């Protein structure tokens with residue numbers, strides 16, 4: 001299976017941005033711009049915007065996602081939201097293991113694995129983030145880091161469930177810095193991730209897996225990044241808050 005037969009996914013990660021009226025306005029502007037998209041379009045919004053976003057996106061080709069979920073179904077976990085709660089609302093996607101959660105909120109490979117398990121059990125599709133820090137790249141251990149993050153996160157995920165996983169390679173040094181990985185760097189690591197998945201699940205499953213790139217992807221550099229044989233989409237931060245820019249990335253991924 002080559003790139004053209006894989007599902008391209010362009011997902012916006014709004015991070016901690018947009019009140020409900022702002023979310024409604026952004027989606028209202030975005031919907032007509034991406035209605036002819038030849039790829040899956042996802043908006044991952046703050047928890048407080050989910051209901052508004054689901055309502056605004058109803059009948060459109062935009063799927064709605066959250067940015068995290070807890071691993072238990074319910075219980076004494078103040079401030080957390082379960083995968084079941086998301087699914088019950090009609091949420092389809094959830095980002096897990098974003099580097100900002102790993103950096104600022106104590107997320108580890110072990111908790112990422114538990115969250116992935118819960119999200120799959122609830123019927124969600126997971127956008128699973130992996131990526132190295134700058135010092136890890138400079139130390140020449142990008143593959144070790146990304147390989148380990150991928151292996152641990154997928155521990156316990158069956159081959160059938162892999163169809164509800166989207167991998168997102170996000171080099172931490174490229175996030176929100178304006179310093180994008182070169183297309184070659186993105187292509188190389190995405191290809192490496194596919195070889196790790198191949199070891200775990202076999203060639204067919206690996207070939208079918210959607211692997212995004214994320215980190216300062218924008219309307220200008222998207223086409224070159226998406227042209228790489230192993231880059232099947234993007235996880236977009238800053239540019240996802242600008243409808244025209246996000247739509248241009250969607251157009252670049254459409255086929």
Ligand code: 13P
Pocket residue numbers: 013098170174175176177178214215216217235236237238239
């Ligand atoms: P930026 O596109 O703002 O660099 O963010 C990337 C990201 O972290 C998406 O999850």
